[in-house]
Amino acid sequence: MNPSHLSGPVLVLGSGLLGASIGLGLRARGIEVFLSDPSPSAQAVAVDIGAGRAFDPAQSLSPQLVVVAAPPDVTAGVVAGALERYRSAVVVDIASVKGAILAELEAMDSLGGDGLSRYVGTHPMAGRERSGPVAARGELFNSMPWVLCPTQHSSAQAVKVAHSLAIDLEAVVFRFSAAEHDAAVALVSHLPQVMASLVASRLQDTPGPALSLAGNGLRDVTRIAASDPALWVQILGANAPKLLEIMQGVRSDLDRLINTLSAPTAPGARLDLAQLMAEGNAGQSRIPGKHGGPAQQYSWLSVLVDDRPGQIALLLTEIGEIGVNVEDLRLDHSAGLQVGMVELSVLPSRRVALVNELTARGWKVLQ
Amino acid sequence: MNPSHLSGPVLVLGSGLLGASIGLGLRARGIEVFLSDPSPSAQAVAVDIGAGRAFDPAQSLSPQLVVVAAPPDVTAGVVAGALERYRSAVVVDIASVKGAILAELEAMDSLGGDGLSRYVGTHPMAGRERSGPVAARGELFNSMPWVLCPTQHSSAQAVKVAHSLAIDLEAVVFRFSAAEHDAAVALVSHLPQVMASLVASRLQDTPGPALSLAGNGLRDVTRIAASDPALWVQILGANAPKLLEIMQGVRSDLDRLINTLSAPTAPGARLDLAQLMAEGNAGQSRIPGKHGGPAQQYSWLSVLVDDRPGQIALLLTEIGEIGVNVEDLRLDHSAGLQVGMVELSVLPSRRVALVNELTARGWKVLQ
Numbered sequence: 075m076n077p078s079h080l081s082g083p084v085l086v087l088g089s090g091l092l093g094a095s096i097g098l099g100l101r102a103r104g105i106e107v108f109l110s111d112p113s114p115s116a117q118a119v120a121v122d123i124g125a126g127r128a129f130d131p132a133q134s135l136s137p138q139l140v141v142v143a144a145p146p147d148v149t150a151g152v153v154a155g156a157l158e159r160y161r162s163a164v165v166v167d168i169a170s171v172k173g174a175i176l177a178e179l180e181a182m183d184s185l186g187g188d189g190l191s192r193y194v195g196t197h198p199m200a201g202r203e204r205s206g207p208v209a210a211r212g213e214l215f216n217s218m219p220w221v222l223c224p225t226q227h228s229s230a231q232a233v234k235v236a237h238s239l240a241i242d243l244e245a246v247v248f249r250f251s252a253a254e255h256d257a258a259v260a261l262v263s264h265l266p267q268v269m270a271s272l273v274a275s276r277l278q279d280t281p282g283p284a285l286s287l288a289g290n291g292l293r294d295v296t297r298i299a300a301s302d303p304a305l306w307v308q309i310l311g312a313n314a315p316k317l318l319e320i321m322q323g324v325r326s327d328l329d330r331l332i333n334t335l336s337a338p339t340a341p342g343a344r345l346d347l348a349q350l351m352a353e354g355n356a357g358q359s360r361i362p363g364k365h366g367g368p369a370q371q372y373s374w375l376s377v378l379v380d381d382r383p384g385q386i387a388l389l390l391t392e393i394g395e396i397g398v399n400v401e402d403l404r405l406d407h408s409a410g411l412q413v414g415m416v417e418l419s420v421l422p423s424r425r426v427a428l429v430n431e432l433t434a435r436g437w438k439v440l441q
Numbered sequence: 442m443n444p445s446h447l448s449g450p451v452l453v454l455g456s457g458l459l460g461a462s463i464g465l466g467l468r469a470r471g472i473e474v475f476l477s478d479p480s481p482s483a484q485a486v487a488v489d490i491g492a493g494r495a496f497d498p499a500q501s502l503s504p505q506l507v508v509v510a511a512p513p514d515v516t517a518g519v520v521a522g523a524l525e526r527y528r529s530a531v532v533v534d535i536a537s538v539k540g541a542i543l544a545e546l547e548a549m550d551s552l553g554g555d556g557l558s559r560y561v562g563t564h565p566m567a568g569r570e571r572s573g574p575v576a577a578r579g580e581l582f583n584s585m586p587w588v589l590c591p592t593q594h595s596s597a598q599a600v601k602v603a604h605s606l607a608i609d610l611e612a613v614v615f616r617f618s619a620a621e622h623d624a625a626v627a628l629v630s631h632l633p634q635v636m637a638s639l640v641a642s643r644l645q646d647t648p649g650p651a652l653s654l655a656g657n658g659l660r661d662v663t664r665i666a667a668s669d670p671a672l673w674v675q676i677l678g679a680n681a682p683k684l685l686e687i688m689q690g691v692r693s694d695l696d697r698l699i700n701t702l703s704a705p706t707a708p709g710a711r712l713d714l715a716q717l718m719a720e721g722n723a724g725q726s727r728i729p730g731k732h733g734g735p736a737q738q739y740s741w742l743s744v745l746v747d748d749r750p751g752q753i754a755l756l757l758t759e760i761g762e763i764g765v766n767v768e769d770l771r772l773d774h775s776a777g778l779q780v781g782m783v784e785l786s787v788l789p790s791r792r793v794a795l796v797n798e799l800t801a802r803g804w805k806v807l808q
Contacts, residue, residue, distance in 0.1 A: 079639040084457075085465050091644075095524035095718055107526030127762070140578070142506070156741045183478070183605065196534045199654060199656060210760065210805075211806070211807040213745055213804075213805050213807060214807055217552060218746060219653065219654050221654065222712045231618070241717075248650065248653060248654065250650070254651070257651065258650070258651035258654050259654065261643060261644070261651060261657070262651060262652065262654050262655045262659045263654070263656065263658060263659065264641060265643060265659075266640055266658050266661075266662035266663070267658065267700060269636050269639070269640050269662060270658075270661075270716070270725075271697065271717050271718055271720070271723065272636070272691055272694050272698075272717070272721070272781075273632060273633055273636050273691075273721075273723030273724075273802055274721040274722075274723075274724035274725040275694065275717065275720035275721050275724045276628060276632060276640050276687060276690060276721070276724060276729050277628070277724035277725070277728065278720060278723050278724045278727070279737075280628055280629075280727065281726075283615070283617070283621075283625070284617060284624065284628060284629060285629065285727060285728060285729055286586065286617065287588065287625050287626065287629050287630070288629045288728050288729060289566060289586075289630065291630060291634065291637075291664075291665045292629045292630070292633045292728065293627075293631075293634050293728060294637075294661045294662070294665065295633035295636060295637055295661070295662055295664075295665065296724070296725045296728065297658075297661045297662075297725075298658045298661065298662065299601075299721035299722065299724065299725040300721075300725050300726070301718065301722075302718075303718035303720075303722065305717050305720065307525075307711050307714045307715045310702070310705075310714050311705045311706070311710065311714060312705075314701075314705035315702075317702055318699065318702040318703060320643060321695065321698060321699050321702060322696045322699060323643060323757050324639055324640075324643065324695065325692070325695050325696070325699060327639050327642065328639065328688065328692055328695060329686045330636060330702060331639075331683065331688060332688050332689060332692060335677070335681040335685040335688060336685060337680075338677075338679075338681035339678070340679045343678065344674050344678060347670075347678060348670045348671075348674045349678050350635070350638050350639070350642065351638055351668065351669075351670035351673050351674065352638065352670050353638070353641075353642035353645060353670075354639070354640075354641040354661075354663075354666035354667075354740055355641075355667060355668075355670065356641075356642070356645050357640075357641035357642045357643060357644035357647075357663070357664065357666065358637075358641040358644070358663045358664075358666040358667050359642050359667070360645070360647065360652060361644065361655050361659065361660060362653060362662065362702075363650055372719070376581060378580055381691060382766075384757075384761035385756060385760045386521060386757055386767060386770065387644060387757030387758040387760070388758075389757075390753055390754030390757055391751075391754040391758060393754070394751035394754045399563075400753060402772055403753065403770065403771075403772050404770075404771065404772075405769055405770050405771075409766075412744060438578075438580050439578070440576075440578040440580060440581055
C-alpha cells in the first residue's frame with residue numbers, strides 16, 4: 075500500500091460535482107483545500123457543504139497540488155494557467171478525454187518553467203445522475219476506477235502526488251498512456267453512449283401503444299440515452315478520432331446486417347445472423363464481473379413480489395437468513411398490475427438450495 | 442373484468458419454457474391440460490413438473506383450445522396441422538413474430554374446414570434467461586404483456602377463447618394487428634437486441650486492461666447481447682422486413698455521426714452531436730414508467746454498502762422503517778474493493794427526507 079505523498083494545500087479549480095467531491099474527500103482526511111469556480115454560486119455552495127475554503131485570488135497561495143475540474147473544452151487553458159502561476163505545484167486535470175488536452179498543452183509556447191513536468195492527466199471514472207456541487211460527496215470515488223495518464227514529460231514526483239490524490243480518495247488506480255486511455259474510453263464509454271442515443275432517438279415518433287410493449291431489454295439499452303448533451307458534445311468532440319474508428323467498424327457490421335435482412339432467406343443469411351449474435355455473446359462475456367474479477371457466470375432466479383413497501387427488504391432479509399449472498403439484483407417492471415419481479419443472481423452452487431428454501435417459505439420463484 | 446371463456450381441455454404442442462409454463466398456469470386454475478413435444482425428455486419433464494398429462498396421439502381428444510408453443514420456423518406448420526386435426530378447437534400460437542406465420546398459413550390450400558376462423562395469433566412477452574421446461578413456472582406471465590393479433594378471418598368466439606387464455610394466466614392483454622405487432626416488436630425488442638450485439642461484438646478483441654474501465658453504462662447496453670443465437674436467428678429472419686426499415690434509419694443516423702466525427706471542429710459539428718444526444722433524450726423519456734404508467738421522473742440516490750451478506754437487506758429494511766417506497770433499484774459494481782453501490786429511485790417528494798434520515802442513521806449516501 076503506497077503511503078500518501080499528498081499533504082496539501084490543494085487548490086481545486088472548478089467546484090461542480092467532481093471538484094466539490096474531491097474537496098469533500100480531501101477535507102475528510104484533514105487536507106487543506108481551497109476552491110475556486112467561475113460561478114459565484116457554485117463556489118459558495120461548495121464552500122457551504124464543507125468542500126474547502128473560498129479561494130481569494132489576492133491571497134498568495136503555494137499549493138502542493140492544483141486539481142483542474144473544469145469542462146473539457148477549457149481544461150487545457152486552465153491547466154496552463156495553473157502551471158504558470160503556481161511554479162512549484164503539481165497540476166492534474168480530471169477530464170474524460172486525455173489526448174486532446176495533452177495536445178493542446180504541448181502546442182503552447184511556454185508553460186511556467188519546467189511546465190509539463192508538473193502536469194499529470196487523470197480521469198476519475200465516477201459520476202452521478204445529478205450534477206453540481208449540491209450533489210457532491212467525498213465518497214464518490216470509493217472503489218471506482220481512477221486512471222492516471224503520466225506523460226513523457228511528467229516527473230516521478232508529480233506522478234506520486236497524482237497517485238496519492240486518487241489513493242486518498244479510495245479509488246482504484248489504473249495507469250494508461252493518454253492514447254490508450256482515449257481508445258479504452260471510446261470503446262467502453264463513448265460507444266455505448268452513442269449507440270444508446272441512436273436506439274432511443276428511433277422512439278421519438280413511435281405510437282404510444284407500441285411503447286407499451288417495452289420491456290427491460292429496451293430500458294437497459296437506452297438507459298444512458300438520458301445523459302446530458304452539453305457535456306457529451308464536448309467529450310465526443312474531443313475524442314472524435316478514437317470513436318470514429320470504432321463507429322466505422324460498427325457501420326461495417328451494420329451494413330452486413332442490413333444486407334442480410336434484405337434477403338433473409340438467401341443462402342448464408344441465417345449464418346450471418348447467427349454470427350452477429352455469437353460475436354455479441356463472446357464480447358459480452360469478456361466484461362469483467364463484480365469488483366473487477368473475471369467475468370463470472372452467476373445463476374439467476376426471479377421472485378415475484380407485491381409492489382408494497384418493505385417487500386423487497388423482506389425478501390432480502392429472508393435470503394440473508396437462508397445464508398446466501400446476493401451477487402447482483404435487478405428489478406423488472408411489469409405492465410399494469412401491482413406486482414414486480416426481483417431478479418437475483420447467486421453463486422451457481424447456492425442456487426438450488428435458495429430456490430427450494432424460498433419456495434418453502436411461500437415466495438413465488440421463477441427460474 | 443371479462444369472465445373466462447376457457448374451460449378446457451387444452452392441448453399444448455411444445456413443452457419448452459413457455460409451453461410448460463402455460464400448462465402449469467392452467468393446471469393451477471383446474472383446467473385439464475395435455476402436453477406434447479417432439480423431444481420425449483422435454484415432454485417427460487413437463488409432465489413431471491405438473492404442467493399436464495402426456496398426450497397420446499392414439500387417444501381421441503377434442504380440445505377446446507390448442508396452444509402451439511413451437512419455434513417460429515415450424516409454428517405455421519404445426520398450427521395448420523392442429524386446425525386440420527381438431528375441427529372444433531381454437532388454435533393459437535405464441536411466437537414472437539406474427540406476420541410471417543399468418544402469411545404462411547394464408548398461403549396454404551386447405552386448413553380444416555373453417556380453418557383460419559379458428560386461429561388467433563398471439564405473443565406473450567415473457568421469458569427468462571433459462572430455457573426448457575425445468576425453468577417453467579405458472580406465474581411466468583403475471584402482469585406481463587400478452588399481445589393478441591386476431592386476423593380478418595378470426596371468429597369472435599376464437600378471439601374470446603384466446604383472450605381468456607391470456608387473462609387466466611394473469612397477463613395484460615394488448616390487441617394489435619399482425620403488422621402493427623411486428624412493427625412494434627421490431628422497435629422495442631429486435632432493435633435493442635441487434636444494437637446490443639453490435640456493441641458487444643466490438644469487445645471481442647479489446648485488451649483486458651481497457652475492459653477494466655467498464656462501468657454500468659456498457660453493462661446496461663450489452664446486457665441482452667447474451668441472448669440465445671438459435672432463437673434470435675429465427676426471430677430476426679421472420680421479422681426482417683420490419684427490422685430492415687428501422688436499421689436503415691439507424692444507418693442514416695450513424696452515417697451522419699461518422700461524418701461529424703470525421704470533422705469534429707467543422708461548423709455545425711457541435712450542433713450535430715447535440716442533436717443526436719437531444720433526440721436520444723427525447724426518445725428515452727417516452728418509454729413508459731413503472732407498471733405501464735406515464736414515463737415517471739423518479740429521483741435517484743446512491744448508498745454505499747459493504748459487500749457482505751445482509752447489507753442490502755438491512756438498508757432496504759431501514760428504508761421501509763423510514764416509510765419510503767423504493768420505486769427502482771440497481772446495483773453498481775465497483776472495481777477492486779469490497780464495497781458496492783445501491784442506486785435507488787424514489788418519488789421526488791420523498792427524496793430529501795430519505796437522504797437526511799439515512800445519513801442520520803450512518804449510511805453513506807451519494808446524491
